[in-house]
Amino acid sequence: MESLACTAEALSIHKEINRTAAPFPxxxxxxxxxxxxAARHVDAVAVVHRDRTLTYGELNELANGLADVLRMRGVRPGDAVGVCIERSPELIVGLLAVLKCGAAYLPFDASWPDERLRILFGEAHCRRVLTDQDPALAGxxxxxxxxxxVYAEPPRGRTNPDVPVGPLDIAYINFTSGSTGRPKGVRIEHRAIARLVFGAVYARLDADTTLLQLAxxxxxxxxxxIWGALLHGGTCVLxxxxxxxxxxxKRVLxxxxxTVxxxxxxxxxxxxxxxxxxxxGLETILTGGEAHSLRHIEKALxxxxRDRLVSVYGPTECTTFATFHPVRELRPEDPALPIGRPIQNTxxxxxxxxxxxxxxETGEVLLAGAGLSPGYLGMPDITRERFIDREVDGVPERLYxxxxxxxxxxxxDLVFQGRQDDQVKVSGFRIELGEVAHHIGAHPTVKQSYVTVAERATGEKALIAFVVPHGEDITPEGLRTHLRxxxxxYMVPSGIHLCTALPxxxxxxxxxxxxxxxxxxxTGVMPV
Incomplete structure (x- = not known):
């Protein structure tokens, strides 16, 4: 196994930030x-949707009943079951039922193209779909x-299915876009979910927690x-x-x-x-997914x-969150909001x-720990490329x-500097889109912005910026002057378009x- 070379200074800082081991199941x-x-919190409210509530006892019985139906339909441990259910108590029942069969749920949206869905089902060897849209999908x-x-009289079961499910079994499969045009199926183990929600350092998760299910x-x-609430005896509000x-x-919150x-x-x-x-009214506001606007963070602060806003970061391959940064202040010398330190067991x-x-020193972010996916479905080459084994100070690590x-x-604290593949070449110059976006966002009349690359009819690439302004006293030329x-x-976008909102x-x-x-x-300019 290859070893990562390091100086004493580099090793010291990494040892400090990686003291994240904590007990979890x-x-x-x-x-x-x-x-x-559910056995400990039988009468506590588990799920709320509109005027409906399910206690933990009711939710467990409904999931047992549906699991019995799935098992009679032939679902076995290790299978993948497609799940397409509107946000509702039936969705939570369905996810639990699949897991109670020892199977993995594969969530998807019915609006996705048929060809893409067939690719997903084929990659996962998925033969069954659990849905509240059965006539449409069957056709x-x-x-x-x-x-x-959904049943007129939902089946219930008082006895939990006698199906062993281990921590290394696959709980669900998320498909992400792939650079080759073929979606990548990311497998997530049961222990990765436990690692995410037990001993959480980024938010309080316990029986008094109420989480909103919005995504x-x-x-x-x-x-x-979902699991941040339901594995602690808390409430999941849909x-x-x-x-x-x-x-x-606001009304729902x-x-x-x-609380979170x-x-x-x-x-x-x-x-x-x-x-x-x-x-x-929230106790903790978690936010992430893209680089933060310092103006919005400052306004939120x-x-x-202090201590209510937490920036979180993490790829699907590391089970939702990998780092966290409680936002207490903005330092004038910081060009961007840090994405913080590793969460527990990461x-x-x-x-x-x-x-x-x-x-x-800038480099690529590599992640390790119990949250890592075992790899991509049916893509051994890409799995070997993205998931690697290295020794760090004599200790073997599997890294993403x-x-x-x-x-x-x-x-x-870790400070994000953009994607490796966010670097573009325009007129022979290498440009980081994040740097351009940062300086646009620093203009006092800019509310939001998005920078990308398009291609002219001549084949020449051009930087394009889309800007949501504050008020009306802003023009593209004024922004160019600011950027120049x-x-x-060569880093000033040739096209700056004012928008009322970013879709x-x-x-x-x-x-x-x-x-x-x-x-x-x-404009007739093609996207790259």
């Missing part, structure tokens, strides 16, 4: 953990067995939202609408006294801009105070080539190469495709 699966929790996919998730089930933030409306969000909420960076920025009082290394980086660039500050004072000419994907991130489609209609 790494010998049990989610099935056993939930069933034990689209006659080759798969469609199992209804689409196909987005891995849902893992935290957001009632398909689309977030800030007035409704206040009515149910939600996760918002994507883009949605967080929108709330801070338009209705910061929405989050006023003024509004919410280790982090900043590496340049095969050398561990000292503080201030994130492709993210960052450096460690002297105090041990801070960046070389978001279902997972709350900026929808690049929609932005560039509107740009193409206006």
């Amino acid at each position: 790494d010998g049990a699966g989610v099935k056993e953990l939930f069933e034990d929790c 689209r996919f006659p080759e798969y067995e469609v199992v209804p998730a 689409p089930i196909s987005f891995d933030a849902a893992t935290f939202e 957001y009632p609408g398909k689309h977030v409306r800030l007035s409704e969000l 206040d009515d149910h006294r939600v 909420l996760f918002l994507t960076t883009a949605l967080f920025n929108t709330v801070v801009d338009e209705a910061p009082e929405t989050l006023g 003024r509004h919410y105070g 280790r982090l290394y900043v590496v340049d080539g095969d050398t561990l980086c000292a503080p201030g 190469r994130t492709g993210d660039r960052a450096y460690l500050r002297a105090d041990g 004072a801070r960046l070389p000419g 978001l994907t279902a997972t709350g991130k900026v929808d690049r495709r929609v932005l560039l489609s509107s740009h193409l209609q206006a």
